[in-house]
Amino acid sequence: MSTTTSPTPESGGPVEGTARPGRLIRNEATTEIPVHLLFRDDPQPAPVPLRPAVVARRQGTGEQPRLRRPAQPRPGSAVEVDPDLVERPARVxxxxxxxxxxxxxxxxxxxxxxxxxxxxxxxxxxxxxxxxxxxxxxxxxxxxxxxxxxxxxxxxxxxxxxxxxxxxxxxxxxxxxxxxxxxxxxxxxxxxxxxxVRLRHWRSEPMPAADRNGVPLRVVTLVVWRVRDTARAALAVEDHETYLRQCVEAALARVPVEMPGGGARGSAETAGDALTRLVAADTAPVGLEVFSVRPVRAEYAPEIAAAMHRRRIAALDAERRAHVLTSVVDSVEDTVTRLTMRGLVALDDYERKVLVRDLTVAFCAGRGETGP
Known part of the structure; x- marks a missing residue:
């Protein structure tokens, strides 16, 4: 792999009286690089002309040189429309x-x-x-x-x-x-x-959607929009109003919408902002300008409306029972504490447990008759 050569001024090595062995790094797929050039002490080394690297074929394998193809640009996610189709004034x-x-x-x-x-x-x-x-x-x-x-x-x-x-x-x-x-x-x-080309408001019909848990919903949205480029709106699509409706429906399939009062605070505003960004990005190439897409009404889908109604009633009933139980416990604790602190009764542990049980039953019965 190594040969004995004499460094020359063209190669950038030191010129001395005696011949100095110059080892080379060789490879079938790279150019030859003198080893002594990698560890020079010269503070201002002379520029070394480099040849462009060529990926050569392997010897003895018959493999042809591999050509690198230029990377093709990935198509964008936005709708591609004829760039020459832009609104311009007509001669009248x-x-x-x-x-x-x-x-x-x-x-x-x-x-x-x-x-x-x-x-x-x-x-x-x-x-x-x-x-x-x-x-x-x-x-x-x-x-x-x-x-x-x-x-x-x-x-x-x-x-x-x-x-x-x-x-x-x-x-x-x-x-x-x-x-x-x-x-x-x-x-x-x-x-x-x-x-x-006026500013228009469109209230959609109930469209399918889902919340964060995947529960099917029916959502009514209010869309504020207008035609910005008349040429694209009239010629790029068959019907720009139908296209807008389909873009809103597609955005609802990607953005979760919470029921009123059932989600976190500000979830409706967050869903509206996300819907506005998606619909505006989908409709901009066809000449439409969307200002806002806001869900104004949400309800459960008919196939699960009855089950979710029963679930909601059960949750309300459990919440009411927990509230009643908390009130009863507080009342029993207050009663027993007052009787003990005033010295009206002297109770041991067993008698205290019996009194607490009787008072709890009495208060629960009274709560059940009069309501919370």
């Missing part, structure tokens, strides 16, 4: 442009009728003498242009409302969103989809 014109086009179309039809001599006598008397050319190819073309202009102008009129937006598309391609209010003109060839 004021409503006056559509009205003007409609008026020009009506005026064109009137002028063409006068040109063809088709106006009624009363209207023709107030106008200059018509040429009376009749309905020819030119007149029909003028009629078609005027009607098309009028329909194109009046057909594109739209009214924008506060809290509503129009998502425009042409032949399946997103062309922009209109959030303007008032009268405006939109290209009538574009497909319009109305989207509600």
């Amino acid at each position: 014109l004021p409503g006056a442009a559509g009205v003007l086009a409609g008026v020009c179309g009506a005026a064109g039809c009137l002028v063409t009728s006068w040109w063809a001599g088709l106006l009624p006598p009363l209207a023709a008397a107030a106008l200059p003498t018509a040429p009376g050319a009749g309905l020819g190819a030119a007149q029909w073309a003028a009629y078609a242009g005027a009607v098309a202009l009028g329909l194109f102008g009046l057909g594109g009129l739209a009214r924008g409302r506060t809290g509503r937006a129009w998502v425009l598309g042409l032949f399946g391609r997103y062309r922009g969103t209109v959030r303007r209010t008032g009268l405006m003109w939109v290209n009538p060839l574009l497909l319009r989809r109305r989207v509600d």
Whole structure:
């Protein structure tokens, strides 16, 4: 494994008059590293050029060199949506442009009728003498242009409302969103989809959930949300309201919800915060902004409601009995102590036990008749 070499300036070793053996560390899968370079005393060693390590094949095995594949990025847990699908303003014109086009179309039809001599006598008397050319190819073309202009102008009129937006598309391609209010003109060839962008409150129907012990529940939640990106809300999913409902149901399956008064203090707020984070993260890629998801009512599932009701009654009854027993014991102790301290009776241990038993029975009987 070792050979006798003479150090050179290129290798960074000391140059001496006598030859110095330089041992090398060799391996089939690594480069050659001179041993004396690892234990040099030179305070400022010269840089040693290093060759890139290559994973070579093992000799005599026929194994091919192993190539390291670059690590593939793990897909994120969030929903992936087309990054180009982002809301942008659409090109629209004021409503006056559509009205003007409609008026020009009506005026064109009137002028063409006068040109063809088709106006009624009363209207023709107030106008200059018509040429009376009749309905020819030119007149029909003028009629078609005027009607098309009028329909194109009046057909594109739209009214924008506060809290509503129009998502425009042409032949399946997103062309922009209109959030303007008032009268405006939109290209009538574009497909319009109305989207509600107001702040909305949705009270869900009873949804399946569970508490920390796995007991099935039915929970009603109140969701405060709105549409933030109209393009994704209208085009990324088939129905964004249904998608929101399913996200809330999926979050309830992952977050435990406690019954009112049955969990620790602040458990309802903790569950609401966890539900809000989960639903907001699931709905953000489709253009929805969720502000809060709060459970407003929780009840046991029908299949275990009767059993849990009996269990609750038994717990209340046990609590009442413990309270009654504590009160009886305190009363007996107070009575025996007073009788002994005032010297009204002198009791030994046996008599004291008998008195305590009799008083306990009497107090328990009285409690049972009058109630706690």
